[in-house]
Amino acid sequence: MIDTIKLMDFGTPTTNLGAMTCPLASSFTDWARYGVAPAAKHYLGSEVVKIETMGTFNCRAVNGSRSGKLSEHAFANAVDVSAFVLRDGRRVSVLNGWRGSSEERAFLRRLHQSACKRFGTVLGPDYNAAHANHFHFDMARSMANGTPYCR
Numbered sequence: 154m155i156d157t158i159k160l161m162d163f164g165t166p167t168t169n170l171g172a173m174t175c176p177l178a179s180s181f182t183d184w185a186r187y188g189v190a191p192a193a194k195h196y197l198g199s200e201v202v203k204i205e206t207m208g209t210f211n212c213r214a215v216n217g218s219r220s221g222k223l224s225e226h227a228f229a230n231a232v233d234v235s236a237f238v239l240r241d242g243r244r245v246s247v248l249n250g251w252r253g254s255s256e257e258r259a260f261l262r263r264l265h266q267s268a269c270k271r272f273g274t275v276l277g278p279d280y281n282a283a284h285a286n287h288f289h290f291d292m293a294r295s296m297a298n299g300t301p302y303c304r
């Protein structure tokens with residue numbers, strides 16, 4: 154975990170954030186401020202008071218296998234976002250909301266789109282079954298050639 158930081162407070166309490174590379178942390182805070190916050194107001198008429206993640210750092214290969222290409226999580230260069238808690242008490246998870254009410258669907262799709270402008274790689278429930286319950290964001294693709302990979 155070289156050249157990484159731990160976000161302490163950027164306005165929205167976020168669970169399970171460990172070490173992150175600086176570009177990832179910067180994109181994540183921008184996404185929370187300029188993507189998540191306005192979308193919650195617009196589609197759900199509320200405010201996100203907590204973002205739930207499944208973590209950042211995890212020394213493993215892609216798809217959790219023991220061998221093969223190392224995941225961006227092994228470099229603290231990825232974050233998995235699983236749910237959003239609103240001020241009015243609602244909790245919108247990627248797992249239930251992606252095919253949930255029309256407001257939840259619109260909210261989560263807006264967040265996915267917004268992420269595609271800020272992260273190198275964005276994977277969600279439409280990518281594969283392993284991502285049914287979270288959005289995976291990492292910075293790999295943007296550093297390589299500037300073209301985001303967005304599924």
Ligand SMILES: [Zn+2]
Binds near residue numbers: 232233289290
């Ligand atoms: Zn991930």
